[in-house]
Structure formats: structure tokens, C-alpha cells
Amino acid sequence: MKELFILAVVTVFTLLTYYLVEPFAHSQMHKHIESEGFAYKDLPALTKKGDAEHGKELVMGAGACVGCHGIKAEGMPAPMDAVTAAQSYGVNPPDLSTAGAIYEPKFLAALIKNPAHALMVEHKFDESKGQMHPMTSFYGAGGDLDQEIADMVAYLQSIAPKAEEVTPAMAFENACGRCHAIHYEYNLDGELHPSWTQIGEKPVFKKKQDELKFETKVLDYQEALKKYMGTLPPDLSMYIRSRGEHYIKTFVENPQNYLKGTAMPRVGVNAEAAEKIIEHLENVGDSKRHKREEVGKNVMIYIFIFAIFAILWKKEVWRDLH
Amino acid sequence: MAHFTKATSLHDWLNQRLAIDTLRRVLATEYWIPKNINFLWAMGMVLAITFAFLLVSGIFLLMYYQPNVDLAFDSVNYTIMQEVGYGWLWRHVHGVAASVVFLIIYIHMFTGIYYGSYKKGREMIWLSGMLLFVAFSAEAFSGYMLPWGQMSYWAGMVITNLFAGGSLHADGLVEWIRGDYVPAQAFLNRFFMLHVLLIPLAIIGLIVLHFGALRIPHVNNQDGEEIDFEAEAAKYKAGDKANSKVIAFVNDFMSKDMMVVGIYLIFFFYLVFYHYDFAMDPVNFDPANGLKTPAHIYPEWYFLWSYEILRPFSTDVGLIAFAFAQVIFFALPFLDRSPNAVPASRRGLFKFWFWAMLIDMIVLTAMGKVPPEGMFSAIGFYAALTFIGLWIALPFITKFEKKV
Ligand code: HEM
Numbered sequence: 223m224k225e226l227f228i229l230a231v232v233t234v235f236t237l238l239t240y241y242l243v244e245p246f247a248h249s250q251m252h253k254h255i256e257s258e259g260f261a262y263k264d265l266p267a268l269t270k271k272g273d274a275e276h277g278k279e280l281v282m283g284a285g286a287c288v289g290c291h292g293i294k295a296e297g298m299p300a301p302m303d304a305v306t307a308a309q310s311y312g313v314n315p316p317d318l319s320t321a322g323a324i325y326e327p328k329f330l331a332a333l334i335k336n337p338a339h340a341l342m343v344e345h346k347f348d349e350s351k352g353q354m355h356p357m358t359s360f361y362g363a364g365g366d367l368d369q370e371i372a373d374m375v376a377y378l379q380s381i382a383p384k385a386e387e388v389t390p391a392m393a394f395e396n397a398c399g400r401c402h403a404i405h406y407e408y409n410l411d412g413e414l415h416p417s418w419t420q421i422g423e424k425p426v427f428k429k430k431q432d433e434l435k436f437e438t439k440v441l442d443y444q445e446a447l448k449k450y451m452g453t454l455p456p457d458l459s460m461y462i463r464s465r466g467e468h469y470i471k472t473f474v475e476n477p478q479n480y481l482k483g484t485a486m487p488r489v490g491v492n493a494e495a496a497e498k499i500i501e502h503l504e505n506v507g508d509s510k511r512h513k514r515e516e517v518g519k520n521v522m523i524y525i526f527i528f529a530i531f532a533i534l535w536k537k538e539v540w541r542d543l544h
Numbered sequence: 545m546a547h548f549t550k551a552t553s554l555h556d557w558l559n560q561r562l563a564i565d566t567l568r569r570v571l572a573t574e575y576w577i578p579k580n581i582n583f584l585w586a587m588g589m590v591l592a593i594t595f596a597f598l599l600v601s602g603i604f605l606l607m608y609y610q611p612n613v614d615l616a617f618d619s620v621n622y623t624i625m626q627e628v629g630y631g632w633l634w635r636h637v638h639g640v641a642a643s644v645v646f647l648i649i650y651i652h653m654f655t656g657i658y659y660g661s662y663k664k665g666r667e668m669i670w671l672s673g674m675l676l677f678v679a680f681s682a683e684a685f686s687g688y689m690l691p692w693g694q695m696s697y698w699a700g701m702v703i704t705n706l707f708a709g710g711s712l713h714a715d716g717l718v719e720w721i722r723g724d725y726v727p728a729q730a731f732l733n734r735f736f737m738l739h740v741l742l743i744p745l746a747i748i749g750l751i752v753l754h755f756g757a758l759r760i761p762h763v764n765n766q767d768g769e770e771i772d773f774e775a776e777a778a779k780y781k782a783g784d785k786a787n788s789k790v791i792a793f794v795n796d797f798m799s800k801d802m803m804v805v806g807i808y809l810i811f812f813f814y815l816v817f818y819h820y821d822f823a824m825d826p827v828n829f830d831p832a833n834g835l836k837t838p839a840h841i842y843p844e845w846y847f848l849w850s851y852e853i854l855r856p857f858s859t860d861v862g863l864i865a866f867a868f869a870q871v872i873f874f875a876l877p878f879l880d881r882s883p884n885a886v887p888a889s890r891r892g893l894f895k896f897w898f899w900a901m902l903i904d905m906i907v908l909t910a911m912g913k914v915p916p917e918g919m920f921s922a923i924g925f926y927a928a929l930t931f932i933g934l935w936i937a938l939p940f941i942t943k944f945e946k947k948v
Binding site for chain 1: 579582583584618621622625626630632633636647651785786791795796799800802803805806807809810813814816817818822826827828829830831839840845848902906909910913914915920
């Protein structure tokens with residue numbers, strides 16, 4: 223029984239050291255931020271019920287959305303190619319086909335009304351100082367402003383795919399893909415997906431010239447983006463390991479939580495889309511997690527059996543020694 | 545030339561040429577171990593097994609790793625972790641084993657200190673053990689450079705800067721070590737060489753020396769009892785195993801080692817599959833960036849105590865304290881002036897010295913990680929002073945120890 227006592231002493235000191243250098247030290251180094259469940263409590267709730275028909279007219283007309291954004295779901299291509307758009311606005315305005323499914327409705331309403339406020343980048347875009355956000359605010363088309371905005375939101379929701387049709391890759395590409403690249407290819411359900419650049423998936427090129435042309439475009443885009451953001455948004459390939467799920471979620475919910483004054487906007491995704499974005503980052507940066515669990519279980523079973531045999535062998539050998 | 549006869553079997557053939565029966569007797573079946581030992585004496589075997597894991601997993605990693613500043617990060621995090629079949633497993637085994645090996649080394653060292661197993665003829669075991677500790681430290685540090693992540697780069701920067709020697713300003717030495725002004729390609733290449741060739745060779749040599757050093761003094765036992773190995777072995781061989789104070793290394797001790805190894809492997813593989821994060825710092829999953837200093841730079845947990853002896857002082861004093869901490873454990877057999885090689889619990893003041901040292905090193909470890917601010921730097925400062933004070937006190941308290 224002395225051995226068990228010694229084991230207990232060793233275990234206590236080991237766990238104490240572990241507690242001090244891991245949970246305790248990290249609690250001292252990083253502030254802990256609880257997720258608010260993507261509720262965006264600072265933004266007013268939508269009070270009006272929207273009319274999608276009227277919303278469509280506004281989006282195509284007075285709202286001027288399609289002057290900058292494409293809506294592929296409605297057969298409307300982007301008015302400019304990504305590089306030209308980035309050179310005009312700093313970043314390519316995303317296609318709006320999925321906006322109704324991945325953004326929180328009240329965030330969309332707040333965005334249309336005042337982009338800098340909803341995106342939490344007022345420290346960079348102060349209208350009173352003439353620093354205009356590249357996405358113009360919507361001041362109304364003559365009717366009730368809140369009603370008109372609710373109509374546009376209803377329209378965006380009406381053309382969006384259903385929540386379950388939004389794949390992890392779609393959620394990432396639409397919400398984050400205009401700023402963040404992911405240069406790791408990944409394999410999902412037996413299919414190899416190419417790397418992601420800010421101007422889209424990197425195609426397979428037969429000719430080196432075409433590849434270089436594409437890469438030049440990416441570099442041109444990145445140059446414009448860097449000027450707009452002040453820094454090139456990082457490649458997120460390994461961020462699921464370097465930051466982890468909790469950090470990424472709470473960071474996306476409100477980037478100012480961690481990096482005061484950062485240029486990364488609050489993107490305004492809803493909780494399901496956030497889950498999907500995390501899943502996409504896992505598919506890319508931790509693609510063997512299912513395999514790990516499966517192999518882990520088998521190895522643990524094997525090791526238990528090994529330990530039992532080892533204990534039996536010891537008992538057998540030591541019977542004569544006592 | 546010796547006389548060779550026609551072999552009657554493969555065993556006989558080998559035996560005539562390699563004397564395998566004699567070897568087996570000397571190294572295994574008649575290598576006597578005291579019976580009165582607990583599982584802590586299996587830690588050496590646990591270390592040997594863990595080193596084997598490191599070696600094998602390392603060989604697999606080596607097949608895909610690219611020692612190039614532009615490719616290293618992706619060769620580890622993409623090629624090995626995601627493309628190569630089971631590459632992720634080898635990496636997690638390697639990373640977890642590198643961390644756990646230090647936990648076991650510390651348990652092994654403190655076992656030696658507690659039972660006084662570093663004196664009375666066991667000095668060479670201790671010294672070769674300390675050389676192993678230094679070699680493992682160098683191995684771990686050089687390995688940590690290889691993924692070329694943010695912590696690789698910045699820990700490499702901070703640790704190589706130490707060689708400037710504070711106000712000695714030996715910048716030339718730092719540049720010579722790096723092969724450049726900052727950690728870059730030359731730096732990565734040489735640490736790669738050290739990690740996969742030179743230091744592993746040294747470790748293997750030192751393990752042989754360590755094992756050799758054990759053969760003549762034999763291992764100590766739980767009560768520090770002096771055993772007449774010849775007489776006890778005779779008893780054992782005569783069949784009176786129950787009353788003999790010794791057991792054979794193989795199978796008697798080996799079976800107990802394997803039992804401990806079996807239980808240890810449950811713990812080890814639990815960490816590999818379900819709790820590997822502690823061994824692989826998240827910050828190192830950001831690629832190295834010489835223009836972006838991480839908010840907190842800290843070494844892996846097993847270097848924290850000595851890092852904290854460096855940190856609370858001014859640069860020069862800190863370096864001297866750090867150098868002191870690096871070598872002082874070598875001197876243990878000579879600073880301990882007492883002839884008693886018995887458990888610390890029976891050694892008067894040394895008992896308090898032992899527990900104070902253990903707790904002080906845990907405090908230093910904790911303070912080495914948290915930001916050096918306010919109360920933490922005060923605690924770290926006093927813990928570092930306590931460390932130095934304890935070593936200064938050691939010869940005095942052991943000199944006046946009563947002989948048991
Ligand atoms: C990682 C490399 C090491 C390996 C593979 C290793 C292996 C072993 C083995 C197999 C034994 C005999 C069984 C036992 O008592 O556990 C042993 C004993 C010992 N080792 Fe190590 N060891 C290592 C590192 C160290 C270190 C770093 C020290 C301390 C400086 C150390 C000090 C000792 C001492 C003092 C003994 C004798 C214990 C006694 O007589 O009771 N070893 N080692």
C-alpha cells in the first residue's frame with residue numbers, strides 16, 4: 223500500500239504542476255470572453271415584417287445594392303471583377319445570394335442602415351471627418367425607412383438557400399473569403415478541394431502562364447486589400463489549432479473583444495453559420511480528427527489489454543519471490 | 545584463435561562466436577536487483593521506452609519533414625498532419641513523448657534525490673544522468689525549432705540571445721551560433737542536424753554509459769540498506785527466492801517494469817489522442833514571423849523553472865543565476881556531505897530540504913509561464929532566491945546530519 227501512497231504523491235504534484243502551467247497560467251495570460259450566442263444585443267431588433275417583393279425592387283433599384291454586389295442566385299453577376307472591385311472599394315463586395323442564410327437578420331438591417339456601425343469599424347470610418355465606408359448607408363427610398371430595410375432583408379432571406387443547404391465551405395467563402403485565404407487544400411468525403419484565395423478557388427492550370435496570371439491577380443487583390451485594412455488578413459489554414467474554436471467564435475462575434483481598434487469588421491454571422499465556419503476550419507486544419515477518435519479508441523482498448531497481461535505476468539513471476 | 549566446433553544448433557553457433565549465454569547471464573538473468581524497491585525504480589525503463597517512441601516516431605517524421613524556412617511549417621502542418629497516412633499520429637506521439645519524457649525525467653531525478661541514490665559509488669550514475677538531462681534539453685530545444693512556427697522562431701531568438709552574455713555583448717558568438725544575424729535558414733539547418741543526428745547519437749551513447757554506471761554499484765533500494773549481493777544471489781540461485789534480498793533483472797524485475805510500463809502507456813496514449821494540446825503550444829501553429837513578436841514568449845513547461853531563475857533579475861545577475869541553475873544539479877553528490885544514502889524521511893534537515901526544493905521548483909515553473917507582473921514577479925524573485933539559498937545551505941545541513 224506504500225506504493226499506492228507514493229503514486230498518490232507523484233500524481234498530486236504532477237496535477238498541481240499541470241494546473242499551474244496550463245489552466246491557471248492561461249487564465250492569467252488571456253482574458254476570458256464568453257460568447258453571447260451571436261445575439262448582437264447592441265443592435266435593435268427587427269420590428270417590422272418585411273415584404274420580399276417590395277424588397278426585391280429596392281435591392282435592384284433605390285437600394286443600389288446591385289451597383290456593387292452580384293446576386294448569382296438571381297442571375298446577376300458582380301458588376302466588376304474581384305480585382306477591380308478591390309481596387310475601387312478596398313475589398314470585393316461579396317455576392318448576396320447567401321446573405322439571408324448566413325447573417326443575422328437584425329445585423330443585415332443595421333448594416334444597410336449604417337455599415338460602419340454594424341461592422342464596428344467606426345474608429346476607421348467617421349463620416350463627420352469625411353471618412354466614408356465604401357458601402358454607402360441607405361437613407362430610404364421615400365417610404366418608412368425601417369419598413370424598407372425589413373423588406374430588403376426579407377428579400378435576401380427569400381432567395382437564400384435553406385440553413386441546412388449552406389455547406390461549411392459556403393459559409394466560410396461568403397462571410398470570410400473576401401479577406402482571408404486558406405492555402406491548404408483539403409479532402410472531404412473523398413473529394414480534394416483546392417486552396418482558397420481572396421478571389422476564389424485556385425483552379426488547376428495546364429499552362430504555367432495561366433497560373434502566373436492568376437497569381438498576379440491574387441497579388442493585386444491583396445495589395446488593394448492590404449491598403450484598405452492596414453494589414454493583410456492572415457491565412458486561416460491552421461487557425462483552428464493556433465486559436466481554437468472558442469477564440470475564433472468570440473473573435474468573430476466581436477473582433478474588438480480581443481484586438482481593440484482592429485480593422486477586421488464584425489461580420490454579423492448567425493450562430494449556425496458560425497458553427498459551419500468552425501467546421502470548415504476543422505476540415506482544413508484538423509482534417510484527421512475523426513480518424514484520431516477512431517484510432518484512439520482502438521489503441522486504448524489494445525493498451526488496456528496489454529496492461530492487464532503485464533499485470534498478470536508480474537503476479538505470476540513474483541509468486542515465488544514473496 | 546579460439547577453438548570452434550561444429551555447431552549443434554543456431555544457438556550454439558551464435559554462442560561460440562558471441563558468447564550470448566554469458567552476455568545473457570551478466571546483463572539479464574544474473575544481474576541482481578534489490579527486491580525492496582517500488583515502482584519509482586521502473587522510471588528508468590519507462591524513460592527507455594519513451595525514448596524508443598521518440599526515436600521511431602522521429603524517423604517517420606523525418607521522411608517528410610523539409611528543413612527549409614519556406615517549407616518547414618507546411619511540411620509539418622500540412623504534409624505530415626493531413627496528407628501522409630498516420631502522419632498526425634506520429635507527430636502527436638513525438639510531441640507528447642517529448643513533453644512526457646521530461647515529466648518522467650523529473651520524477652526519476654527526484655526519486656534519486658529522495659533515496660540518496662547519487663552517492664556511495666553511484667556518483668557516475670548521477671553524473672551520466674545529468675548529462676542525459678542536458679542532452680535531452682538540447683534535443684527538445686532543437687526539435688522545437690523545426691516546425692518553424694512563431695514560438696520556434698521567438699524562443700530561438702530569446703535563447704540564442706542569452707549567449708551574448710549580457711553586458712559582455714558577445715554578439716559575435718550569437719551570430720556564430722545562428723549562422724546569421726537573426727534565426728533564418730542557416731539556423732534552421734544546423735538545429736535540424738543537431739536534432740536528428742548529433743544529439744540523438746550523444747543520447748544513445750550516454751544511455752549506454754548510464755546503464756554501464758549502474759552495473760557495479762547496483763541500484764539503491766527503498767531503505768538504503770547495504771546488500772551483500774553475492775551472498776543474496778547465492779541464496780537466490782540455491783532456490784530460496786523468497787528469502788533472498790535480490791531478484792534477477794530478467795524476468796523478475798522486468799515483469800514489474802512491464803507492469804508499470806503497461807499502466808504508463810494507458811496514460812501516455814490517453815494524452816496522445818485526447819489531450820495533446822498541453823504538449824504542442826497553440827502559438828506554434830502560427831507560422832514564424834520575424835516582424836510580429838508574440839504577446840507572451842515562454843519556453844515549454846520543462847524549461848520554465850530555469851527560465852524563471854533568469855527572469856526576475858537584471859540581465860547580468862539573471863544570466864549568472866541561470867548558469868548556476870543549469871549546472872548545480874551536477875554537483876549534488878559533492879555538495880551533499882552526509883554519508884547517509886537512505887530515504888530523505890530519515891535524514892533530519894535534508895527531509896525539509898528535499899520537499900522545499902521540489903515545491904520551489906514547481907513555484908518557479910508556474911511563475912516562469914505567467915506574465916512577470918506585480919505579485920507574480922515578486923513570487924518568482926523570492927522563489928529564485930530560495931533556489932539559490934537551498935543549494936548554498938545544502939553542504940551545511942548535510943555536514944551536521946547524524947549518521948544513521
Ligand atoms: C532519459 C534518459 C534516462 C534513461 C533512459 C535512464 C534510465 C535509467 C535506468 C533504466 C535506471 C535503472 C532503473 C531505475 O532505477 O529507474 C536508472 C537509474 C538511475 N538514473 Fe537514470 N535514466 C535517464 C536519465 C536520468 C537522469 C536525467 C538522472 C538524474 C540526473 C538519472 C539518474 C539516475 C540515478 C541516480 C539512478 C539510480 C537509481 C538507484 O540507484 O536507485 N537518470 N536510469
